[in-house]
Amino acid sequence: MSNHLLKGKRGIIFGALNNQSIAWKVAERAHEEGATFVLTNAPIAMRMGEINELAAKTGSQVIAADATKIEDLENLVTQAQEILGGKIDFVLHSIGMSPNVRKGKHYTENDYNYYGQTMDVSAMSLHKTLATLYKHDAMNEWGSVVALSYIAAQRIFPDYNDMADAKSLLESIARSFGYHYGIKKKVRVNTISQSPTVTTAGQGIKGFTEFINFSEQMSPLGNASAIACADYCISMFSDLTKYVTMQNLFHDGGFSNTGVTQQVIERFGDQ
Numbered sequence: 001m002s003n004h005l006l007k008g009k010r011g012i013i014f015g016a017l018n019n020q021s022i023a024w025k026v027a028e029r030a031h032e033e034g035a036t037f038v039l040t041n042a043p044i045a046m047r048m049g050e051i052n053e054l055a056a057k058t059g060s061q062v063i064a065a066d067a068t069k070i071e072d073l074e075n076l077v078t079q080a081q082e083i084l085g086g087k088i089d090f091v092l093h094s095i096g097m098s099p100n101v102r103k104g105k106h107y108t109e110n111d112y113n114y115y116g117q118t119m120d121v122s123a124m125s126l127h128k129t130l131a132t133l134y135k136h137d138a139m140n141e142w143g144s145v146v147a148l149s150y151i152a153a154q155r156i157f158p159d160y161n162d163m164a165d166a167k168s169l170l171e172s173i174a175r176s177f178g179y180h181y182g183i184k185k186k187v188r189v190n191t192i193s194q195s196p197t198v199t200t201a202g203q204g205i206k207g208f209t210e211f212i213n214f215s216e217q218m219s220p221l222g223n224a225s226a227i228a229c230a231d232y233c234i235s236m237f238s239d240l241t242k243y244v245t246m247q248n249l250f251h252d253g254g255f256s257n258t259g260v261t262q263q264v265i266e267r268f269g270d271q
């Protein structure tokens with residue numbers, strides 16, 4: 001259903017790998033709400049070509065960019081404005097990757113080269129994206145940038161490994177850059193802290209199935225789906241949330257404020 005919430009708005013959407021990706025759902029919803037946008041992902045992620053299907057469906061062009069490379073981001077920001085015919089109103093940063101998680105390293109024995117890559121891809125890429133937009137004055141006033149986070153930034157979830165540290169940094173970058181971009185151009189920067197969601201990145205975490213079930217039972221509303229997350233992103237890109245900035249916004253069915261639920265506590269009776 002469309003409410004034309006993004007009518008006339010131009011955007012850049014990072015991170016649609018396949019039709020499970022949160023960014024994929026955001027692109028579909030942004031299209032329904034009247035936005036035009038470019039899709040981008042790392043060159044290596046485009047090998048399977050699934051993004052072209054999304055591009056055709058949403059009338060978008062695809063620009064390859066490794067979000068850790070400034071030259072790729074400069075090219076992306078310049079080309080996006082040419083293709084879309086003006087400055088950008090919204091950006092979705094939906095990027096995460098940890099070589100330590102991929103290689104099954106234990107947190108206490110992480111490889112520091114991998115650690116650096118985790119920070120660069122999953123957190124510093126937000127700073128690099130914002131810095132490129134800022135330098136090129138590529139955003140319209142009241143524009144909105146959203147990056148996706150996870151509650152491991154605040155609390156320990158052991159198998160999330162160094163991604164937890166990356167999410168803490170990501171949320172801090174949103175706060176710090178949100179201050180500077182707010183003052184310079186009234187651009188808003190926020191993170192949305194999403195429930196565990198079945199996607200390629202999510203499934204890379206050890207014990208993910210057990211974990212998603214635990215989270216479901218610990219959330220009064222249940223886990224938020226990728227589609228619901230897309231709806232929240234749309235509201236954050238719209239003019240209905242103009243004064244929300246520098247926040248980490250929990251989109252998790254109430255998980256973050258729940259100590260325990262009846263469903264979970266009952267499992268611990270009479271041991």
Ligand SMILES: NC(=O)c1ccc[n+]([C@@H]2O[C@H](COP(=O)([O-])OP(=O)(O)OC[C@H]3O[C@@H](n4cnc5c(N)ncnc54)[C@H](O)[C@@H]3O)[C@@H](O)[C@H]2O)c1
Pocket residue numbers: 014015016017018020021022023041042045065066067068093094095096097121148149150193194195196197198199200201202203
């Ligand atoms: N799935 C979950 O449970 C969950 C929960 C909370 C937050 N998140 C976050 O949501 C975001 C999107 O993840 P997802 O679950 O949709 O998984 P996904 O695997 O579909 O998306 C991750 C994306 O990051 C891209 N990427 C990796 N390295 C890149 C680089 N160097 N340059 C540009 N792009 C790069 C990948 O190609 C992929 O498209 C991530 O930030 C993730 O941490 C996911």
